[in-house]
Amino acid sequence: MLFNSCGFILVFLPFVFFGFYLIGRYSHNLASQWLAAASLFFYGWWDVRFVGLLIGSIMFNYGAGFLIGHRYFGKPKLLLTFAIVSNLIMLGYFKYANFFIENLNQVAGTTLPLGEVLLPLGISFFTFTQIAFLVDTYQGKVKEFNFVHYTLFVTYFPHLIAGPVLHHKEMMPQFARLSTCNINWGNVAVGLTIFVLGLAKKVFIADTLADFSSPVFDAVHAGGQPMLFEAWIGALAYTLQLYFDFSAYSDMAIGLSLMFNVCLPMNFNSPYKATSIIEFWRRWHMTLSRFLRDYLYIPLGGNRNGTAQRYLNLMITMLLGGLWHGAGWTFVVWGSLHGFYLIANHIWREFKQRMGWGDGGAWSNLAAGALTFLAVVVGWVFFRAENLTTAIDMISGMLGMNGWSFSQDMGATALGAFMQKFDVQFIGTMVLTGRDFGKAICLLMLGLILCFYFPNSSEITRRLHPALNDGEATISLTARIQNKILKLVKWQATKRQGAIYGVLFFVLLSYLASANKSEFLYFQF
DSSP states (O other): OOTTSHHIIIIIHHHHHHHHHHHHTTOHHHHHHHHHHHHHHHHHTTOGGGHHHHHHHHHHHHHHHHHHHTTOSSOHHHHHHHHHHHHHHHHHHHHHHHHHHHHHHHHHOOOOOOOOOOOOTTHHHHHHHHHHHHHHHHTTOOOOOOHHHHHHHHHOHHHHTTOOOOOHHHHHHHHHOGGGGSOOHHHHHHHHHHHHHHHHIIIIIIHHHHHHHHHHHHHHHTTOOOOHHHHHHHHHHHHHHHHHHHHHHHHHHHHHHHHTTOOOBOOOOOGGGOSSHHHHHHHSSHHHHHHHIIIIIHHHTTTSSOHHHHHHHHHHHHHHHHHHHOSSHHHHHHHHHHHHHHHHHHHHHHHHHHHTOOOOHHHHHHHHHHHHHHHHHHHHHHHHSSSHHHHHHHHHHHTTTTOOBOOHHHHTSHHHHHHHTTTOBOSOSOTTTOOOHHHHHHHHHHHHHHHHHSOOHHHHTGGGOOSBTOOOOOOOTTHHHHHHHHHHHSOOOOHHHHHHHHHHHHHHHHHHHHSOOOOOGGGGO
């Protein structure tokens, strides 16, 4: 079931919402059971066969956590290791079995059969969430072992499919709070606002950008050789599509959860405004970055064993972070790239510190922001490409190695005649796909302006704290312009804003009634 479907918005959500608060008048525990059951139904709507897998995972990890937390087993660390390995084996089978067998056949010349292993939706998220629970339990951070609340913690439908990755200690007190079952119309209003903003990003921006990113990547995968402009249009369109798609899901998850009086942790904070890769990973998929830091980088040794070991730990963390996103060499390369980016960023920071250099002022920060964005775009090419050949062909096109092409009209001018001496072609700028060049440029410009100059949804509603950890200050090159815009669009409980968001919601529903619904990109991870 998709957040951006009329069935979810008009049937599932109202039914679950009113049922939760009606039941909550009489029993907090029954209301929690209702929400957990609704979340399992939400998951089973995609494929009921995997509900059993999800329930089995919950029962196994709850049982292991209960034994670890109460020290019923003589060696809790051994039990912790067994439980984590079991989770990783399950994740590895569903996500990486075919990838492993395919590569083994190529390297060893074997002919092991490839089975049809269907990837359960959200398996990475509910597996990582429960691994964090097990580790926190072993460290004595988990105090409550209510099975209903634990089930709700894992299956809670706003986060189940694409995150955020949750910590037990930040969610369980909210589920246990009696006031959670009392409807708060202020939270409902703010939650709906954030949900509508996210839905608008998905429907009007992300899905529209897909009309330019997918045809270019698909054409290159089929053997086409992209020229400079269409390669950049495809790469930038996907860069912005992924940004608005993931931002949309993060907003909608926070908004939905707030309607049930539960705050999810902030997971997306305008990452393209970052002036370094280090800052980028503090803004992009924030809860995954937190998980990788706390449960992989730090256990590996973090920065405690010297510079060389620190960089090795960074590279291992990013490599595994890349593989977490998908079973493919493109994800390995993407993770490796970001590992090298982070190492280079740390080396540069240490060099600046030794030299006694400051931040360099506005122009230096502008250059740093542009370089960071360019590095991220190159990484997304590998992230999106079907295979390494497609990615390399796209990069070649972005470097101009396949030539430049302009419109036929320009070829008839004196400037065109001069440019032809340098092997520039005049056969159009979207040769591979036949898409409209002007529309693509306008859409890309709009997306870039929204990314760099507009406040995000959490900033619009920040004074009401709709998400956990949403008050962290971040550096932005466009802070002055953004603050002026923020004064105009910040959330207020007024009839005027209510009318604006109401009309936007109606327009979105009208559009969804006739449009094809697309999945969120992070569903595949």
